[in-house]
Amino acid sequence: MTRSACCAVAGAMLLAGLTGAASASDAAASNEVAAVHPDTVPPGQKGVAGKAIDAVKSVAKSASDIFNRVPCSTPRDVKLDAAALPHVARKIASGEHVTIIAFGSSSTASYGASTPAFQYPNRLAEQLRRRYPKADITVMNQGIGGEDTPEMMARLKTSVIEQKPDLVIWQLGTNTVVKGGDIDATLGLLEDGIRQLQAIGTDIVLVDPQYVPATTAKEADADKMVGIIGRAARVMKVGLFPRFAVMREWHNDQKLPFNDFVINDGLHMNDWGYACFAQLLGDTIIKSVDQVQAGAEVPSNVLTFRPM
Known part of the structure; x- marks a missing residue:
């Protein structure tokens, strides 16, 4: 396994652990990252592994940004x-x-x-x-x-x-x-x-x-x-x-x-x-x-x- 592939696997696992949001299918797909680092794949050809990492990253970002659109304020009344x-x-x-x-x-x-x-x-x-x-x-x-x-x-x-x-x-x-x-x-x-x-x-x-x-x-x-x-x-x-x-x-x-x-x-x-x-x-x-x-x-x- 290449160093970049290992890093990709570790990154996907870390993000999934932080958000708790990766589905079972996402987790399974992320195991395929060992085959190739998604950043080295030509656009449009990331495949299941790259898409899985992108999905986890997206969930992590949305989880942290959920209140940026509208803050959750303590009710006044x-x-x-x-x-x-x-x-x-x-x-x-x-x-x-x-x-x-x-x-x-x-x-x-x-x-x-x-x-x-x-x-x-x-x-x-x-x-x-x-x-x-x-x-x-x-x-x-x-x-x-x-x-x-x-x-x-x-x-x-x-x-x-x-x-x-x-x-x-x-x-x-x-x-x-x-x-x-x-x-x-x-x-x-x-x-x-x-x-x-x-x-x-x-x-x-x-x-x-x-x-x-x-x-x-x-x-x-x-x-x-x-x-x-x-x-x-x-x-x-x-x-x-x-x-x-x-x-x-x-x-x-x-x-x-x-x-x-x-x-x-x-x-x-x-x-x-x-x-x-x-x-x-x-x-x-x-x-x-x-x-x-x-x-x-x-x-x-x-x-x-x-x-x-």
């Missing part, structure tokens, strides 16, 4: 208060293994993201690992597209409880609104699910629907669902990420057109939307950990996010 994650915060602060489960439907699965690197659970994991390089943090993506709360409850035990998570980020409500499901039934199901999670001692953050054309078209139902999830958070004393309010601020106050953060189906977020959502959520978890590291007592009955 929603207070981000990180006081409801004492369990996971103390474990991260002490260097223990931490398991975080992202539980929900297609926006947890991150439908619409261009690569796995832009799925919100992966963005969140990378952010936490950068901030706490000595911590052992696992973020599991347990999102299944199309599910309503009843379907989530049916797999709560196997997908979540049996994994013994330290934090569960539970996104729900959108499909019930969009598909015209039973919104009123959500409260009882959600409270039952929270009780089961609290019984194993996990921290919980609820995530309400996204503010997008598909939900604003059913404004009354969307507002009702947001209210029900907020009520469950208050009554059950768990965290709440008010995604609906945050995304509404993107559109109404920051004047971002929907296509800046939503794909063309009018429902799912794009790379920027998932990245900003993950960033804001990660910032809040980090604040909670920093409070613990500073020796502050973190009460377990304070909501993670509270409207001003």
Whole structure:
């Protein structure tokens, strides 16, 4: 193997490792770099290996440039208060293994993201690992597209409880609104699910629907669902990420057109939307950990996010 071929292989592997975005096919293709350095190949004849390296480089650049187009700003009208994650915060602060489960439907699965690197659970994991390089943090993506709360409850035990998570980020409500499901039934199901999670001692953050054309078209139902999830958070004393309010601020106050953060189906977020959502959520978890590291007592009955 030539020196240039070795360098090409090493470069491709490094970039893939930094971004976490290379697919299995890309990784396989990059193995062919040993045959020839792409810079020595005539234009138009790079082949699979050269294209694989170009793809990885492109993903790496887009991952670092995602906020250059529009910055991800902390919402002005929603207070981000990180006081409801004492369990996971103390474990991260002490260097223990931490398991975080992202539980929900297609926006947890991150439908619409261009690569796995832009799925919100992966963005969140990378952010936490950068901030706490000595911590052992696992973020599991347990999102299944199309599910309503009843379907989530049916797999709560196997997908979540049996994994013994330290934090569960539970996104729900959108499909019930969009598909015209039973919104009123959500409260009882959600409270039952929270009780089961609290019984194993996990921290919980609820995530309400996204503010997008598909939900604003059913404004009354969307507002009702947001209210029900907020009520469950208050009554059950768990965290709440008010995604609906945050995304509404993107559109109404920051004047971002929907296509800046939503794909063309009018429902799912794009790379920027998932990245900003993950960033804001990660910032809040980090604040909670920093409070613990500073020796502050973190009460377990304070909501993670509270409207001003």
